[in-house]
Amino acid sequence: MQVSRRDFLRVTAGAGAGTAIGGLVGLGLTLAPARAQAQELRIRDAKAVPSICPFCSVGCATLIHVKDDRIVNIEGDPRSPHNEGTLCPKGAAIYQLHVNPNRATKVLHRKPGASGWEVVELEWAMDRVAELIKKTRDDTFIESLPNGKVVNMTPGIFALGGATLDNEFNHVCQKFWRGLGVVAIENQARI
């Protein structure tokens, strides 16, 4: 007996899922199409949080699926006129930026000359960095040049980074440094 694929589907469709089909039962067949009765979709009941891909500058919109405060999936936001739900391999891998055993989660400190890191308290490290910034600023500050030009700056500190971070970061970063008189503020846009 020849049963084409079309017939197969049509027959099973007509008879309903999981039911033996009259004429074919004689052949000893159970033409039940497989169907998961309680298929659990990973993102079912997950919250979809609108986000943006943090890699290149195209600005693909993503949806972050969160369940019980854990990321269960990240994929493209189909509404976006930029990416219409598509992503590149990096965008498709954003999940592993977050869920990754190699992520650094502790504050580390290396003393001058030391051969290794020490894990330190976040607040202590912040205090220490503030102290160092103040000392370097105070030691290197230039109020005016020999020609009398007022410059109120220090060339002693260099701040780098920003193109991978938010606009809001860039604002507070440049405001912080310019406020203190630091002018060597740079990011990846230069290179």
Next chain:
Amino acid sequence: MPEAMGFFTDTTICIGCKACEVACKNWNQLPATNGGVTEMSGDSYDNTRKLDGTHWRHVKFIEQFEGPYNGRWLMMSDVCKHCVQAGCLEVCPTGAIIRTEFDTVVIQSDVCNGCRACIAACPFGVIDMNPAAGTAQKCTLCYDRMEVGLEPACAKACPTDSIQFGPITELRTRAQKRVDQLKAQGEKRARLYGDDPNGPLGGLNSFYLLVDEPEVYGLPKDPKLPSRNLNRSGTFAAASGAVVGLLALVGLRKRRMDEMN
């Protein structure tokens, strides 16, 4: 009952970005080979090499050059063909491999006993063991997503729509139009592979537009079932055990996620 669904992969607009490979891994939570610490293959930009139990999508790179800058670079995202007459399904002794209501072929991990019969039976070399699960695995055409009306992760991610998902009949019409367009533009080698329901294996529910002989892309010219001498009923007999649902997939995915987390 939904109609037969599948993939049409237009290799002429593939940019070899491998988004499909990663999107598949992300959705199905498949591990990278050796945690990502591997060696380059030296075969163009292909470093994952083949479809297997943890690579359910694989992008092939074919460099056809005659001297510097003189030639073309073909790319093709490969995947399980979801054959209408599926060798894997035919040989599976446990009934772990089933045909779904979408006319796709799925291995149920909790029924699979890891006998590897399907691996040998697949004319395309699609299936292999997933070492994390200890069972044979391959593309499910994102059965879980399809059930709720979502397109498979790879097709959704594909930036150029080289991978198109939809009802097979619609895809065939679209594919033929594209072949006609390419031929009109002078690409005389444009052809479809696996689109013919009267062709080998009753047609492939994942078929391709190629611009060279199938062998160039590592595809068999005339793929065959492992056991042509079996009568037709045997084919269906193999499917008869396929009434179990796909809960297994969910269970497996959860295990894998737990491992990763």
Next chain:
Amino acid sequence: MGSNMAECHPVAFRWPMKAKLNGAKLIHVDPRFTRTSAVADLHVPIRAGSDIAFLGGLIHYVVNSRRWNADPFFKEFVVNYTNAATIINKDFKDTEELEGVFSGLNTFSEPASWPYNGNQGRYDSASWSYDRGPKPPGPATADLIARRAGPPFDDLVRSLKLGPAQKDPTLQNPQCVFQILKRHFSRYTPEMVEQICGSPKEKFIRVAEALLENSGRDRTSAFAYAVAWTQHTYGVQMISCCALLQLLLGNIGRPGAGVMALRGHAAIQGSTDVPTLYHSIHGYMNAPSALRPHESLRAYMAAETTPTSYYGNTPKFLVSYLKSMYGEASTAENDFGYDWHPKILGDHSHIASFAAMADGKVKGMVCVGQNPATSLNGGATRGALRQLKWLVVKDNWLTETATHWYLGPEVKSGEVKIGDNQTEIFFFPSTQIAEYDGSFTNTQRMLQWHSFATKAPGDCRTDTWFYHNLAKRMKRLYAASTAPRDQGWKNVLWEFDPDPGEAPLYPGEPSARKILREINGYVTGNPAQHLKGFGELKDDGSTTCASWIYSGCFPAWDQNMTARRTPDPPGVPGAHLAWGWAWPANRRVMYNRASADLKGKPWSERKRWVWWDPTFVNPPDPKTGVAPPHGKWVGYDVPDFAATKAPDAQPKPDGIGLDALSGTQPFIMRADGKGWLFVPAGLVDGPLPTHYEPHESPVQNLLYPKHQMSPVHKVWAAGKPYNQLASVGDPKFPYVITTYRLTEHYLAGAMSRWLPWLAELQPELFIEMGKGLAQEKGIRNLDWVVISSPRGQIRAKALVTDRIGVMNVAGKQIHHVGMPWHWGWAGLSTGAVVNDLTSWVGDPNVSIHEGKAFVCNVEKA
């Protein structure tokens, strides 16, 4: 050109591919046959660094072509919308007259206060100016500055107006821009292009013909470029050259046209707009500088304000910015705190800063989300890092920069001992994208908000948290100081704690919305009353706004335009104006007045974008109650023009800002409202693009043998052992090398080499080389090879391919090799640092290094 869009911006490349399916022609001009070339209709090989010769060749071909001279569209566009007709100062001398340099070239010597500028020479651009009639009468600028006139500063701005530029609309005057540029490019023939670029003449002509066929009333062509056009000693001129060509073809300010910068990072446009860059303050105002006449607020305004363009409003932008810096302490009496604002001493850019660090001038460094240890001239950079007294690294992973002191190649080889390194080093872990909220500005200038989804683990904090909490500490540390030098900091406005009712995401976390509100601006004294856009800015201190160009992104307390996610319905030729928010004023195509003809009609139905609707009934002015005459600019986009200025409107004789421009001057940020074919001011290396060779090149400059390279380009740490440079045609380094990115990785690898899914896709560093070179050197595929430049030597595996290879340049067979630069020693996928080969030479306008074309040697390991 200058980009590998399919690999580096794969999702943006979705659209060229869709266009291709609709019949568009896709051309890729590149030294490598890449994944972009693979799907292009035409790939044209070009020697890395020779793009100006190629583009100049296109310009030459276009202006001499039958089509360009026969179709009246081109003349109409060029005569009216560009400065083609403008007469240039009679003292101007072109490179064709001076054998490779323009008039005004002087020597340069480093100032003692900051000897890190790197310039090799310096132009006085006076002779590049327009030939002008007499300056309008009125008070002298110097007098207004001396008597501290303003606010308002309108008189000061008006005093800056120049006399009218002389023009010849017939384009026949030999000293008009069009004739100058025609002569300038007269030797850039297809034959010359083939000689210099190694691009086959027949393919070059196909490109030129395709551009001509696809430009005009009814068709447009677009160029996409990326850092392969910026990373040169003449990178700005490459882009400028493309802009010149596109203006000639009528491909600017129109849909489907333009010169599109494909930028490299999620927020790199934002970090340029909101400048964590030394040379500018918010909204592209130049950073106050000790090298310019910026002695006072008014002197700065006089030096930086273009009176006859929208930049005529610079005093409003500047004062509102200073208000955002110093808050209540910023008053008209103290020049809004201008003196507190630091002045730059010269070039404090990336390389200049590392050169100064190597000399011990920079003592402390804070590095957030960047990885310089694998960056330009890596060995020199790491040597500079080892001179630091302290270093802070904040990142998601222990990057090469965090670990250079114990894992760097110099340490591994024993050349440097860990114990000798006296730097105090900190590492702070960071949050990832899903773990906080904020906005990115994408390559289309579009701000898009991302929302918090889950908490970060351990001590991971946002990078904004870091500076916010440092600022609080610095405020405390200086609270008691009475020193004048500390008053600026003490007065800095720092109000970013969440409002009552808004819970911080992490203890001490600032409110991202509040930061964006300050960027958007508000009425001074009433932060809840937001500015609706930059049109509301005042120069008297009554408005507080950090960034004029971002004003309008948050027009009301509860209206964050960047978080909008409403696309246009399918089939509408719209600009998706309700998705995100693009600066300026949510415009999607800049200078889009040029999409309509002189009368304001679309150039063609097919290319309709913005047009004048003469019947539009304007509502009465809310203040005066008087309705303006009928007529308004309307369209699919936000018109980039005064909304009700009719096409036949004439400039106001006494007008400043937009009032000084007519209804047919679309380029409203330019002093003459026109697109500049010839750049009379603003570029330091010439008014017209000129072909020079990269600093390191295997061949002589065929066009200007007396000037091999740009006479004013930058070399930092010149002569230092850590920045050695190869001479022209150096036989020790015979091959041209270019560096690049792969789809599968990102930047220096911190965001990709730690991800298993990406690491397995491109697990190792490689060098792509042609079969010919491989054969010559006895190198087989996958063999280890040693690649060397005067700065360093690295190892990589060979990937032998015909996708790169030999080019015939000036009669010489020049081998090209290429290396992706994503690797370093940290992460799952590791490899040598390709930037150990690059040098500290760069562009004189923007201080970007020359990483896309230099020389190397390759040997089997």
